[in-house]
Amino acid sequence: xxxxxxxxxxxxxxKSAKGIPVGVFVAIxxxxxxxxxxxxxxxxVGPNTQNLMGRLKPPGTVARGTMFIxxxxxxxxxxxxxxxxxxxxxxxxxxxxxxxxxxxxxxLGMAAGYKRGWVETIIMRVVDIFLSIPAILLAxxxxxxLGPGFINVILVLALTRWxxxxxxxxxxxxxxxxMPYVRxxxxxGASWIRILGLHILPNxxxxxxxxxxxxxGLMVLFEAGLSFLGLGxxxxxxxxxxMLSVGRNYVSNAWWIATFPGICLFLLVLSVNLIGDRxxxxxxxxxx
Amino acid sequence: MIxxxxxxxxxxxxxxxAVGPHSVVDGxxxxxxxxxxVALVGxxxxxxxxTALSAMGLLSGRVGQSGGEIKLNGQxxxxxxxxxxxxxxxxxxxxxxxxxxxxxxPLLSVGEQVAESLVVHGRATKAQAMERAVQMLxxxxxxxxxxxxxQFAWELxxxxxxxxxIASALIAEPDLLIADEPTTALDVTxxxxxxxxxxxxxxxxxTSILIITHDMGVVASIADRVCVMYGGRVVExxxxxxxxxxxxxxxxxxxxxxxxxxxxxxxxxxxSIKGMVPDIADFPEGCRFRTRCPLADKQCVKTPPxxxxxxxxxxxxxxxxxxxxxTLQ
Numbered sequence: 001x002x003x004x005x006x007x008x009x010x011x012x013x014x015k016s017a018k019g020i021p022v023g024v025f026v027a028i029x030x031x032x033x034x035x036x037x038x039x040x041x042x043x044x045v046g047p048n049t050q051n052l053m054g055r056l057k058p059p060g061t062v063a064r065g066t067m068f069i070x071x072x073x074x075x076x077x078x079x080x081x082x083x084x085x086x087x088x089x090x091x092x093x094x095x096x097x098x099x100x101x102x103x104x105x106x107x108l109g110m111a112a113g114y115k116r117g118w119v120e121t122i123i124m125r126v127v128d129i130f131l132s133i134p135a136i137l138l139a140x141x142x143x144x145x146l147g148p149g150f151i152n153v154i155l156v157l158a159l160t161r162w163x164x165x166x167x168x169x170x171x172x173x174x175x176x177x178x179m180p181y182v183r184x185x186x187x188x189g190a191s192w193i194r195i196l197g198l199h200i201l202p203n204x205x206x207x208x209x210x211x212x213x214x215x216x217g218l219m220v221l222f223e224a225g226l227s228f229l230g231l232g233x234x235x236x237x238x239x240x241x242x243m244l245s246v247g248r249n250y251v252s253n254a255w256w257i258a259t260f261p262g263i264c265l266f267l268l269v270l271s272v273n274l275i276g277d278r279x280x281x282x283x284x285x286x287x288x
Numbered sequence: 289m290i291x292x293x294x295x296x297x298x299x300x301x302x303x304x305x306a307v308g309p310h311s312v313v314d315g316x317x318x319x320x321x322x323x324x325x326v327a328l329v330g331x332x333x334x335x336x337x338x339t340a341l342s343a344m345g346l347l348s349g350r351v352g353q354s355g356g357e358i359k360l361n362g363q364x365x366x367x368x369x370x371x372x373x374x375x376x377x378x379x380x381x382x383x384x385x386x387x388x389x390x391x392x393x394p395l396l397s398v399g400e401q402v403a404e405s406l407v408v409h410g411r412a413t414k415a416q417a418m419e420r421a422v423q424m425l426x427x428x429x430x431x432x433x434x435x436x437x438x439q440f441a442w443e444l445x446x447x448x449x450x451x452x453x454i455a456s457a458l459i460a461e462p463d464l465l466i467a468d469e470p471t472t473a474l475d476v477t478x479x480x481x482x483x484x485x486x487x488x489x490x491x492x493x494x495t496s497i498l499i500i501t502h503d504m505g506v507v508a509s510i511a512d513r514v515c516v517m518y519g520g521r522v523v524e525x526x527x528x529x530x531x532x533x534x535x536x537x538x539x540x541x542x543x544x545x546x547x548x549x550x551x552x553x554x555x556x557x558x559x560s561i562k563g564m565v566p567d568i569a570d571f572p573e574g575c576r577f578r579t580r581c582p583l584a585d586k587q588c589v590k591t592p593p594x595x596x597x598x599x600x601x602x603x604x605x606x607x608x609x610x611x612x613x614x615t616l617q
Contacts, residue, residue, distance in 0.1 A: 060292050089322040116349075179390060180385050180387045180391040181390065181392055181393040181401075183346070183385060183391070184383075184384070184391045184392075184453065184456070185393075186343055186346060186377070187374070187377055187385075187457075188405040188408060188456060188457070189373075189374055189375070189379065189405055190404065194408060198393075198396070200393045201391070203394075223440075272384075
């Protein structure tokens, strides 16, 4: 247990770290996750509570006895409350799409790397095709066909992002499948399901977790991007991307509407990416 | 089915293995009797590992069995049948390999891996299997087996890992253990210990062992019988003392000559067989050793059959000029 704690501490607060320790970014993500989970307790008012008398009020304005700490938007809704509820959308879309695409990509990549032959050819060529189309374009087209909405955004992101995981899982499986311990296990009569689950998956999960972390940041941006274009979650549901989109119309006379969601997005994506970088450095023996 | 009562554990007859259009194992016959230790000797590329892997049904990629029959205790088995082989591997046939440390999964404890074949084949519950694994670790001479069972491969030495592999291969009491260069990666003292362990386990359990090696020292210290392979064929087969005393195939003779002796003059160049094993794409017609053989003549263009060695044992040799082999220096 102490050993584990020590390893974790060294991973997050390496002694020779340049710049800001990665623990700071872990803390930022942790705070955002907590805010998302505890949204109903933290938000001063509901995210959709309108106050048409208090439209476009700057941060700190008091209206009808409550204060708009971060100002209000074009319908007089409290920006802080919407940001807090927006964290739920951003994080849950990113998390669920990463889990879905990660599982799909890992299974397909491992199948291609282990079974080889025509299975490999079909799966990896499909991966190539997916990777050759700009991801956001693919997502936009799919949403346009399926229709926007919370669930659809998750599905679209999962369906368009799995090839990244498949690539990594495929390459890693190829390497691990040739390890002598896989051969030994086969010689002991282990089935391919056991070999994949017990010997290969645990040995490739580290590399996949790096991809997943980096993808998480990207998924937050994709959701924001789709919502910004009106293809993501639909009004009145609060999403950082959608708030940014609305804020753009008022940026000359109400800067706060677009600024605060932007800062939140920036902090979340930056933190997640830096954690991913550090994780990949840590898991790569060459850079340890 | 008289054969069904015979005491032959594994019988390989006329085995052929092909890589694409080229045959790398060309009609190999090997019989391993119950409780016998047979050594399969030859240079790299002579097809000895492929022979063993095809008996296990572990050939993969472009390499495939193209002919021959394999019998286990008199029953024909089909190495290409994954379901059948899945049942046999670990329980009736097991195999260990030459890289002991890399052959153990770094993320699983040693005990779990020793117990693997019992768990895989549903012979025992996980707890029972772990108990058996600890016992097995003790049997292969690992001190403090309870503690070791919970450790990982990278916490053990190479010799220790090889013992672990042997334990995992033998836990389900297979009829045959195939050991593919089990001591190559180990230093000589550990090598001697491992060979001694394998012999003791054979004496105790009656498991037959097929040991693949290119080290004549290993052959001399463990084998009952030897098969010498060259270019994908068995060229000579004999009881171990007979083979060392009176090699009948020129290749065997030259192979034995390559072993440095204490009586050799100091600073004398070490003897080596001229030439290289030909590429699988261009083995010569007839006897495959003839391009390097000092005795080769026109007759060798025809493939020599495996014939009795004309000595007192039941050995076999495949050479037209076996009676001249003694004259080689």
